[in-house]
Amino acid sequence: MPSDALKAIGFDADDTLWQNEYFFRMTEEKFANLLSDFAESDHITERLLEAERRNLHYYGYGIKGFTLSMIETAIEITDDKVPASILHDILRTGREMLRHPVETLPHVRETLADLSGRYRLILITKGDLFDQERKLAQSGLGDLFDDVQIVSEKTPQIYQRIFNSAGLNPTASMMVGNSLKSDVIPAIEVGSHGVYVPHNLTWVHEHAEPPTDEPRFHNIEHLGELPDLISRLG
Missing domain, CATH: 1.10.150.240 (Putative phosphatase; domain 2)
Structure with a gap:
């Protein structure tokens, strides 16, 4: 298997897996x-x-x-x-x-279940530790993840550390989320694939221009399209 073949997928939580x-x-x-x-x-x-x-x-x-x-x-x-x-x-x-009860977004559970076991799934989210742990527990999605990382900020250095600590090269990894600024761009900067899943409400602080000239930038309409995207990447 090529060294950059996809082995791990990171997922944002808020407004990617559930409403926030x-x-x-x-x-x-x-x-x-x-x-x-x-x-x-x-x-x-x-x-x-x-x-x-x-x-x-x-x-x-x-x-x-x-x-x-x-x-x-x-x-x-x-x-x-x-x-x-x-x-x-x-x-x-x-x-x-x-x-407030956690409301998972469409296609989340079936997509994670489809990918679980075939790839290393890592939840990478920022925010208050207790609140993020609460939402993950209430979502019922925790068993589908191999690792959970709750961080104070999402930067290229953070993604590098998370993927390296899992024994992975960032080029063999992918980050999926609704924030171009936090989920997509910094992951691409360390060589990972960045998959943008737009949400109809995104905090203005998370807005950024899509890096459309980057070959590792991908845009899907909803999480249910992720398995097909991964298949096309080979």
């Missing part, structure tokens, strides 16, 4: 409604996005950091006069997000 951004958008709307007496909805959303970006370095990705950013934004927009009742409501919406 949808619940953030719903909570953003609730948050804007809570502060509607102090500012317009668009302004609130813009200020919240600024806070999220500013706080990624401190809180990382996930619901807990998002909740803290909502609290910070509420304090800023109200000029330090945010009512305690609104702070309670923000904390409650954050807890509701953490309790």
Whole structure:
């Protein structure tokens, strides 16, 4: 078998295997409604996005950091006069997000089951450790993965480390996800295949231009198309 023949497939989790951004958008709307007496909805959303970006370095990705950013934004927009009742409501919406049932996306289970055993499947996700572990457990998909890696950020160095630690050359690996910025581009940079599976909702922080001139860049409409893509790659 050629040294670069596909042996391992990494999968993103949020909005690749199960719904995630949808619940953030719903909570953003609730948050804007809570502060509607102090500012317009668009302004609130813009200020919240600024806070999220500013706080990624401190809180990382996930619901807990998002909740803290909502609290910070509420304090800023109200000029330090945010009512305690609104702070309670923000904390409650954050807890509701953490309790929300996991909704797997179409074609996920059958695709993973088809590929499991033929390739080394690695879940590579970023975010809060407890929340990501909760979602994986509730999804019922855990037994289909050979390894689970929960990281603070997805960079070329991270992919290199994960694939190398599995005894694999990155050129014999593939990363599948809905984020060009986090899942696809950095994986291609270390020689892996990068498969973009668009989701109708993707956080603006994850937007990037598709690397269409890269021969290892692939685009599929949904996860059910992945086995056929792999077969075509030989």
